[in-house]
Amino acid sequence: MxxxxxxxxxxxxxxxxxxxxxxxxxxxxxxxxxxxxxxxxxxxxxxxxxxxxxxxxxxxxxxxxxxxxxxxxxxxxxxxxxxxxxxxxxxxxxxxxxxxxxxxxDMAEFFDKWTGAEGVFHPTATRKDAIAPISPADPMRQLANEAVECINCAVCYSACDTVTANPSYLGPAALNRAWTLQNDERDGAYAPRLRAVSADGGCFNCHSHQSCLTYCPNDLNPTASIAGLKRLSSTSFLRRGRTR
Amino acid sequence: MIGLRLYLAQRLSAFLMAPLVIGHIATMIYAVQNGLTASEILDRTQGSLWWGAFYGLFVGAVSVHAAIGLRAIAFETLNLPVRWLNPLTWTVGMVLALLGGRAVAAVVF
Missing domain, CATH: 3.10.20.30 (Beta-grasp domain)
Structure with missing residues (x-):
């Protein structure tokens, strides 16, 4: 050099x-x-x-x-x-x-919010079951793919003005992770996760400033993921709790 | 601190307000350009179920929409404690509905 x-x-x-x-x-x-x-x-x-x-x-x-x-x-x-x-x-x-x-x-708060948003995979099969066949062309899989490359760096969390103003807000990374799991057919916690992301500190607090999109080093779009969660939660509510 | 119900209430009230705002602006331009006097306007609005419904709906949508918007501003910008948010939202909504309702009643009845 x-x-x-x-x-x-x-x-x-x-x-x-x-x-x-x-x-x-x-x-x-x-x-x-x-x-x-x-x-x-x-x-x-x-x-x-x-x-x-x-x-x-x-x-x-x-x-x-x-x-x-x-x-x-x-x-x-x-x-x-x-x-x-x-x-x-x-x-x-x-x-x-x-x-x-x-x-x-201290990243504890950041990762606590991941679990608070149910950003955790809940398996529906055991190791004795066959691996679920999921086509790369499946529309849900494609939605998950667009958001799945998050490296947990907290750049989006740090860039978010809503997090600054509202400390209980789950933040873009946790909600983005929740969105990928809502689009994972193998996951078994769709309804509890929907409740977690639509609670008081959840996705509805996002003002769509898009700072997360601007600063994400992996060019992800957490604002779009959060908009997806808003859509899923609203649709589920209007259908009286029916989820998919 | 916005949850699912408040979010939906604010979006649905915005959905209602969009055509009503356009109708309101169009009415104002029409009234001004044709040089209508206050009494001529009142002649058209008094006893009109249509104008009562139009502006009554408008006032209702504004009361819901603005109260929830101010709730978010009060919490995020002014750091109002969470326990004050529901009283604030209801108070703002009721005051706007009362003032707006009074105005609508004045031009319709």
Whole structure:
């Protein structure tokens, strides 16, 4: 990797649940440098106690999301040159989640909402049964496919203004997951999940701002999934509880 | 804090309001362009079941729609505690229905 002569002016949020602030670091600019590379350089060369979270470095595990110049991003796949503001780079923990330390947030609330939205597969068969044949051309399977590549990075949750304003709102990731399961023929919790996603903190609180769609690193459209859940819940109610 | 019933009530009231808003604007343009006086308008509306039903339905839909919309704003923007949301929704809805109903009664009866 060729090292350029110039340096980046990087501000990183340091602190914990009780508060904190930004500290400045000068980081050598390099070619094909990602935001995660910058954070790693700071920890290895300037601030050994800097806390952050990452695992796969290839955009699969969803653990390295942070606020970069005010916007939520997966840092391992975000090239510095795409987000640099002049030479300035400001890195902070994800919005809408409590901070544990520095750039690491507490994801418990995020995953609790997944289970709150019944974003859990409920099997209807045992391992002794034959595998259910589901055609890739099946319309329900195609709907599920469009939303299934979520990596749980919480970028959409962090981008969502409704989550900011309404802490009980389940959020786009949990509802998107619920939508994929409502379109999974093998799942056995259609009615309980419909009740979970149409409760007070559920899909009906979405204002369709579409920040989740704008920022999803995998180009998913949780707003469309939530609209699908609104449609399913409303239709079921108008049919007096009959679901499919 | 919007659940299934409030969501449906707001969508159905919007569904009703869409043609009523167009009808209301068309009526206003007609009345203004033809230079109708207040008494000429009242001549047309008083005793009219049609205008009573038109604006009565309009007032009902507005009362439901605005009360639920303000509920969301009060909770999300003004951080009103959850226990106040139902009283607020009912109060706004009733006040709008009362004021609107009074106006409709004044031009129809």
């Amino acid at each position: 060729r090292e350029a002569a110039e340096a980046l002016d990087v501000k990183v949020w340091r602190g914990n649940a009780h508060g904190g602030g930004y500290r400045s670091y000068s980081v050598p600019a390099q070619e094909s440098q990602t935001v995660l590379d910058v954070v790693t350089w700071i920890q290895q060369h300037a601030e050994p106690t800097l806390t952050y979270r990452f695992a796969c470095r290839v955009g699969m595990c969803g653990s390295c999301a942070m606020m970069v110049n005010g916007e939520p991003r997966w840092t391992c796949r975000t090239h510095v040159r795409r987000v640099l503001d002049g030479k300035r780079l400001e890195i902070a923990p994800l919005r809408n989640l409590p901070v544990i330390k520095d750039l690491a947030t």
